[in-house]
Amino acid sequence: MLQHTTEAVGAHGTFHPFLLGWIVLLPLLGFLINGVLALMWWRRGPAPAGPEPSEQEAHAHGGDAHPGVEEQHPAPLDKPWTRTLPSLVAPGVVLAAFAIALVNFWGMLGAELHEPVIERYWSWMPVGSLQVDAALQLDQLSMLMTLIITGVGALIHVFSVGYMREDPGYPRYMAYLNLFIFFMLVLVLGASYPVMFVGWEGVGLCSYLLIGFWFKEQANADAGKKAFIVNRIGDAGFLIAMMLMFANLGTLSFSEVFAAAPGGLAYGGVVVTAVCLFLFLGAAGKSAQIPLYIWLPDAMAGPTPVSALIHAATMVTAGVYLVVRSSVLFTMAPTASLVVALIGALTAIFAATIGLKQWDIKKVLAYSTVSQLGFMFAAVGMGAYVAGVFHLMTHAFFKACLFLGSGAVIYAMHHALHATHNPADAQDMRNMGGLKRYLPVTFATMGIATLAIAGVPPFAGFFSKDEIIGAAWLGAGGTSPMAQATLLGIPGTAVMGFIGGTLTIAALLTAFYMGRMMLYTFFGPNRTGAEEERHLHEAGPTMTVPLVALATLSAVGGFLNVEHEVPIVGWFDFGQGAALHHWLHPVIAGSEEVVRANLGELMEPHHAWWPIVLAIVIGVGGLLLARALLNPDALRPAGVEPDYTSAPERVLYNKYWIDELYHALVVRPVNVVSQVFYRVFDRGIIDGIVDGGARMLQGIGLYTGTRVQTGQTNTYAFVIIIGVLVVLGAFTL
Numbered sequence: 001m002l003q004h005t006t007e008a009v010g011a012h013g014t015f016h017p018f019l020l021g022w023i024v025l026l027p028l029l030g031f032l033i034n035g036v037l038a039l040m041w042w043r044r045g046p047a048p049a050g051p052e053p054s055e056q057e058a059h060a061h062g063g064d065a066h067p068g069v070e071e072q073h074p075a076p077l078d079k080p081w082t083r084t085l086p087s088l089v090a091p092g093v094v095l096a097a098f099a100i101a102l103v104n105f106w107g108m109l110g111a112e113l114h115e116p117v118i119e120r121y122w123s124w125m126p127v128g129s130l131q132v133d134a135a136l137q138l139d140q141l142s143m144l145m146t147l148i149i150t151g152v153g154a155l156i157h158v159f160s161v162g163y164m165r166e167d168p169g170y171p172r173y174m175a176y177l178n179l180f181i182f183f184m185l186v187l188v189l190g191a192s193y194p195v196m197f198v199g200w201e202g203v204g205l206c207s208y209l210l211i212g213f214w215f216k217e218q219a220n221a222d223a224g225k226k227a228f229i230v231n232r233i234g235d236a237g238f239l240i241a242m243m244l245m246f247a248n249l250g251t252l253s254f255s256e257v258f259a260a261a262p263g264g265l266a267y268g269g270v271v272v273t274a275v276c277l278f279l280f281l282g283a284a285g286k287s288a289q290i291p292l293y294i295w296l297p298d299a300m301a302g303p304t305p306v307s308a309l310i311h312a313a314t315m316v317t318a319g320v321y322l323v324v325r326s327s328v329l330f331t332m333a334p335t336a337s338l339v340v341a342l343i344g345a346l347t348a349i350f351a352a353t354i355g356l357k358q359w360d361i362k363k364v365l366a367y368s369t370v371s372q373l374g375f376m377f378a379a380v381g382m383g384a385y386v387a388g389v390f391h392l393m394t395h396a397f398f399k400a401c402l403f404l405g406s407g408a409v410i411y412a413m414h415h416a417l418h419a420t421h422n423p424a425d426a427q428d429m430r431n432m433g434g435l436k437r438y439l440p441v442t443f444a445t446m447g448i449a450t451l452a453i454a455g456v457p458p459f460a461g462f463f464s465k466d467e468i469i470g471a472a473w474l475g476a477g478g479t480s481p482m483a484q485a486t487l488l489g490i491p492g493t494a495v496m497g498f499i500g501g502t503l504t505i506a507a508l509l510t511a512f513y514m515g516r517m518m519l520y521t522f523f524g525p526n527r528t529g530a531e532e533e534r535h536l537h538e539a540g541p542t543m544t545v546p547l548v549a550l551a552t553l554s555a556v557g558g559f560l561n562v563e564h565e566v567p568i569v570g571w572f573d574f575g576q577g578a579a580l581h582h583w584l585h586p587v588i589a590g591s592e593e594v595v596r597a598n599l600g601e602l603m604e605p606h607h608a609w610w611p612i613v614l615a616i617v618i619g620v621g622g623l624l625l626a627r628a629l630l631n632p633d634a635l636r637p638a639g640v641e642p643d644y645t646s647a648p649e650r651v652l653y654n655k656y657w658i659d660e661l662y663h664a665l666v667v668r669p670v671n672v673v674s675q676v677f678y679r680v681f682d683r684g685i686i687d688g689i690v691d692g693g694a695r696m697l698q699g700i701g702l703y704t705g706t707r708v709q710t711g712q713t714n715t716y717a718f719v720i721i722i723g724v725l726v727v728l729g730a731f732t733l
Helices: 018-042 080-107 142-163 168-189 193-211 218-249 254-264 270-286 294-300 304-315 313-323 327-332 334-355 361-381 385-420 440-454 460-474 492-522 543-562 579-599 610-628 649-654 655-707 713-732
Strands: 005-009 115-126 130-138
Touching: 018 080, 018 115, 018 130, 018 168, 080 168, 080 440, 115 193, 130 142, 130 168, 130 218, 142 168, 142 218, 142 254, 142 304, 142 313, 142 385, 142 492, 142 543, 142 579, 168 193, 168 304, 168 579, 193 218, 193 270, 193 294, 193 385, 218 270, 218 294, 218 543, 254 579, 270 313, 270 327, 270 543, 294 361, 304 361, 304 385, 304 492, 313 327, 313 361, 313 385, 313 440, 327 334, 327 543, 327 579, 334 492, 361 385, 361 460, 361 492, 361 543, 361 610, 385 440, 385 460, 385 543, 385 579, 440 460, 440 543, 440 610, 460 492, 460 543, 460 610, 543 579, 649 655
Parallel strands: none
Antiparallel strands: 005 115, 115 130
């Protein structure tokens, strides 16, 4: 029997959550149904065609396979319901969760909530003073994240129906997607750090399952393991942070931690700084920041819709959500916050430089994701929490559109190459070109998303990304709380000035490499091949409709947060104003109180014209620069186009050889030490003691068994007589 209570402390108006638990349970139900279907299919035996190749390697190895092409794996034992039911159940449960979330959203709009609404179900960890309930928390931040996860997630599920329907592991794939959504919802709706950590670990598990979905290829299995292991490093930081919080505050519930921290911890003290740095370590692992970013580009080994789900709207944004959720703590630790902002800015420009020279269309988008996450962390580290969440939201729109668009391109390329048995790489942009003639919907939608990420007004990225850069320049002028802090003796204003300059350059690089991707993919002559060109065509409605929906959100999503007092930006205020700032204000009000209590009232920021003009010039100029410097007409197919010859190009193409460096400095030494422990301690000492004891007992048994248990009746009778005489003699003494 579940104990269920609802708490709405300080709520103005009437708001009662509507089926809050079902938002979480519906994807779990979908996972169970699709999981049963996957097991039933598996019990009938696999398809006879052998292992599934990954998207990257299907043609590289001369195969004629693609997960979305019907001819890939003929499965005569398969039945229609193993395709139909997952196609209905998986998107259906997520759409139902989105509908329930919308009902709750409309209810919250009608009530002015200044405190979170908490639903407690049962006592999960009643251990002494540690009391952790299985509870969900609904406030403005978790509501926004829920809408993004279920809304964008539902579109990705629909896209997956067309993209993955003919894959032999289709029910298993849909089960994993549903499970991923379930854990992500637990992460953002959990009312305490431990409940959040359950979702945190769950999405890590699901990323391993989805990235390594085609696990029969060693490279895919290795990519899944890499993501799992790197995230475990960050998770250790999260655990340490929770231990420090409980040791110093005696609670792990969000509401209780944020209420107790201002009085229980010293502003800028060692404890709160350590807590925030360890939390950021966890966030850096989940959201792929330096030095734990290395797993995310390799995650391209999974199906393309997985990339859209993980890299756009869900898992990689969990770290940003963690920092914003803990805004009270991070505001109390200005040094740690500056570290977050600085690492974010460095990650943004570092990943952007790598994206300049990648040929794999998904790798370009992967490093773009790492870079855009850097923008988000720079924002929340500078105390611009709403700006960080705003970019998280718009990034979910345009990056999901770009990833799904790249999936539509790969789908078409694989279909064409499969039809002619061409072993060329379907993800290499050198093998594309001129695709706008054959994929007009994909071209238009990806074009809108490209304008959005480049920061061209009035598309979404113009409002969100450039608000982050503007916050950096305002901080350099001293109007940010973090500007009053220092980092290793360097004034916060100088640090934020450096961050502003770094993000400005990263924004220019973003526009350039996105323009490069669009030019080489959709413009110029078609390099697929004359015969293959006849087989290029647009995908079906299950793949194009989600693209159109996401492109629409990429076009209009920025209007949700227009600050009318900002030059040029105010032109787009049609009465909605800074809606997102007003919506999220109750969530970050605690951090504002910390600032007032410790720094007093800060001067009002003066919004200048030049940063906005500079942002527009960068967005438009980066795209025009790509058009001026790059010539898609001169590009040749991958088999003909020579590799990079100049040193800078090779450095960027090989990603600064960071993976090789990690392998030499971390992986190889750990393997050597593990072998030493295995041979000396495990086999030599531990096994020696255990096996030695066993051999000693075995020897005793063999000795006594062969000499005492002879099997001769006269010997046994003689021993019995001797024993009787000994006993009788003992009684006569």
